[in-house]
Amino acid sequence: MATAAPTPVPATDQPARSRRWILVAIICAVCLVGVKYVQAQRQVARNATCRGRLGQIALALQNLNQETGSLSPLTINDDRGNQLFSWRVRLLPYLDENEFYSELDLSKPWNSPKNVAVANRASTATTIRFRSPNDFGSSSDDTSFVAIEQAGTRRVAIVEIHSTGIHWMEPRDLSRAEILARMAGMLNRGEAVHILTADGRVGTIADSSLTFFGSVDDLFDQWLALR
Numbered sequence: 001m002a003t004a005a006p007t008p009v010p011a012t013d014q015p016a017r018s019r020r021w022i023l024v025a026i027i028c029a030v031c032l033v034g035v036k037y038v039q040a041q042r043q044v045a046r047n048a049t050c051r052g053r054l055g056q057i058a059l060a061l062q063n064l065n066q067e068t069g070s071l072s073p074l075t076i077n078d079d080r081g082n083q084l085f086s087w088r089v090r091l092l093p094y095l096d097e098n099e100f101y102s103e104l105d106l107s108k109p110w111n112s113p114k115n116v117a118v119a120n121r122a123s124t125a126t127t128i129r130f131r132s133p134n135d136f137g138s139s140s141d142d143t144s145f146v147a148i149e150q151a152g153t154r155r156v157a158i159v160e161i162h163s164t165g166i167h168w169m170e171p172r173d174l175s176r177a178e179i180l181a182r183m184a185g186m187l188n189r190g191e192a193v194h195i196l197t198a199d200g201r202v203g204t205i206a207d208s209s210l211t212f213f214g215s216v217d218d219l220f221d222q223w224l225a226l227r
Contacts, residue, residue, distance in 0.1 A: 046133040047192060047204065050144075050160060053129060054196040057145065057158055060094035062200065071156055074147060075171040076106055083171035085110045087147055087156075088130045100126050110169040119169055127168060134191065135162040143168040145196075148179060155198035162186060 065071050074087035084106065092101040103118045110119075119141070132144035143166050145158050161182045166172050174182065183193050183205070193205040 043134075047194070050132045050134060050194045051202050051204070053132070054145070054158060054160070054194055054202045056095060056129065057091065058196050058200045058202065060091040061156065063094045064091065074149075074156060078107065082109075084108065086143075086169055086171045086173075088143060088145070088168050092126075095129055097126055097129075110167070110171065115169070119167075130168045132160050132162065132194070134160075138163045138165065139167075141167050146173040146179065148173065148176060157198045158196040159183070160194040162191070 061071065073083075074090065075083040076085035076090050077083055085104070089101070089104070089110065092098070100118070100122060103121075105112065105114050105118075108115055124140075127141060130143040130145050131140070135142075135144040138144075142164055144160055144162060144164065146161050146164060146166070147156050147158055149156055159179055161174060161179060164174065164182075166174075186193055187205070195203050195205060197203065
């Protein structure tokens with residue numbers, strides 16, 4: 001017995017299906033471009049916020065220098081020279097944080113029970129002053145901004161470094177070697193590094209900058225003039 005031939009698909013159905021698939025592909029492409037655009041704009045906004053926070057720190061350092069005549073020592077020390085609080089705490093009165101600053105016992109270390117209790121009550125508005133919005137992986141109490149003193153001078157530069165593991169009140173920063181290593185890692189991941197130079201300029205270092213300078217070491221020195 002003869003098998004019945006399959007019913008042919010009307011010729012008009014094929015173009016319709018093709019058009020539907022093309023439309024789906026176009027919609028997907030538009031959505032992908034839209035997502036990337038939104039992500040890029042959010043990154044631009046985070047970078048601008050980071051530069052803004054460094055700009056506020058620059059103004060605070062300037063006011064501190066004008067009032068005291070020197071930025072050295074940057075930290076808050078006791079009579080024997082022991083470091084009790086970071087430069088970040090020292091800048092609080094110049095960042096409109098007088099109320100929080102007045103609650104701290106500056107005669108005791110930053111991690112004394114009383115000062116820890118005060119720190120735990122700190123508002124987000126206080127702690128984010130010393131954090132980059134690009135620093136996603138660290139504790140909210142950790143700072144993203146570390147200081148490095150310009151060699152042979154008392155001038156100070158501030159560098160954005162992620163995941164420092166340094167509490168913002170702790171009188172500790174990173175060494176030059178540690179900063180260079182962290183910068184290299186950030187640039188290799190395509191992350192920008194924001195810097196407040198010793199003369200008060202806020203700038204951005206991107207991975208493309210290495211094309212011109214050849215190494216993170218040379219690039220760092222070009223920005224900070226540490227040698």
